[in-house]
Amino acid sequence: MNAAKKTHYRKAFDSPYLSSADIVEPTVLTISRVTLELDKTKKTKDHFNTAYFEEKEIRPGEVLKPMILNATNSKTLKNLTNSPFIDDWKSIRVTVYVDPKVRFGGQMMEGLRISPNKPDKRxxxxxxxETWENAKAAYKRYGSLEKVLAKVSITEEHRQQLIKECSDAVA
Structure with a gap:
């Protein structure tokens, strides 16, 4: 059985946050917003930078949880966005992966990391x-695929379909 279909032992310890038990391979996600909020586990009275994602599921039928951004991941987002302000860390696509050698409390363990490299376009x-309709609206607004392709990749077949759907709407 492949790792994506197996159950990680940490799934038994239900957490309100994304964890290494949830990520089975590097995963590209889109941050919708980052907030500074009180620890939802109620284990501490600490406040954490917490990332929420546009995607609703990590896998079909499995809800995507918010992710606590530790200092390392916060610095990575600062560098990816060229801004130290969490308010600016939205609408950015990131790759989340499991690093098996994260130091926590003097121990080495698995931890989530955000890649310092921007992922390929979606x-x-x-x-x-919704995204398809937004692409069509952008195509109609600008009269070309240039602005659409700056944000996403589209196969040649789907490019032709997009152009056809936009021209059908005008006719």
Whole structure:
């Protein structure tokens, strides 16, 4: 059985936050917002930088939880966005992965990391209704695919479909 279908032992310890038990391979996610909020586990009275994501599920049927941003991941986002302000850390695509050698409390353990490299553009398909409609609106607004392709990748087949759907709407 492959790792994506197996159950990690830490799943038994339900957490309100994304953890290394949830990420089975490097995963590209889109940050919708980052807030400074009180620890939801109620184990501490600490406040954490907490990232929320546009994607609702990490895998089909599995809700995507928010992610606590430790100092390392916060610095990575600062560098990716060229801003030290969490208010500016939105609408950015990141790759989240498990680092097996994170130091925590004097021990080495698995921990989540945000890659310092920007992920490739997302591959857009007509199945993503809201994003597809946004791409069509951008195409109509600018009269070309240039602005659309600056944000997403689209196969040649889907480019032709997008152009056809936009021209059908005008006719």
């Amino acid at each position: 591959q857009l398909t007509p199945d993503e209704t």
